[in-house]
Amino acid sequence: MRADGNPCRAGPAWHGRELLVGVRARTVEVPADRGRHVATLARSFGEGETAGSPVSPTPALVARPRALGESTIRRDVPDGPAGAIDRCGKADGGRAPRVLGRVAGVAGFGAACEAGERVFAGGRVPDEASCDILARRIAAGGKEGAAGPDPSACDGFLGRGAA
Incomplete structure (x- = not known):
């Protein structure tokens, strides 16, 4: 795609789709076709580096659940969650x-993936509550033998029978 006369990377998920890009003094805003926010990137003047966040195409994936295979983030998502998303039905594939x-x-x-x-390994589709708590715990790097309660005792609740 081109923004303000400069080429920008949009990725194959956007192929054949017209994008409206808001160029501001210090930022470039990219909304989806229905006006949902996709990304706000720092504006670069002249020849700058291509900016991209692995999370920025997520609204396009929600709008087109089967688009993960052609998305720019497909190679960044580990095979486990990517394969599980591919096997999901339409509703869960968007959720x-x-x-x-x-x-x-x-x-x-990384922690979210x-x-x-x-x-997914527990046989469930990720919901916001369980994924949020688990990802925060992963990001914090819970160490063996750390002071306080052992949160791994709650891992059994991630299985299919829990919820």
Whole structure:
């Protein structure tokens, strides 16, 4: 795509779609086709580095649940959660990327992917509550023998029978 006469990376998920890009004094805002916020990136003048966040295409994946295979973040998502999202039905295939996108904004992309993988391994589709708590725990790097209660005792609640 081109913004203000400069080429920008949008990725294959946006192929054939017209994007409206808001160029501001210090930022560039990219909304989805229905006006949902996709990303706000720092504006670069002249020849700058291509900016991209692995979480930024998430609204496109929610709008087109089967688009993960052609998304720019497909190679960044571990095979476990990506394969599980591919096997989900239409409703869950849209819900899982939305949950992982929200959790990634709080705990980081890697922790969100690992949390999603653990929830999928338990036979469930990630929900915001369990994924958020688990991703925060992963991001905090809970160490063996640390003071306080052992949160791994709650891991059994991630299985199919819990909820």
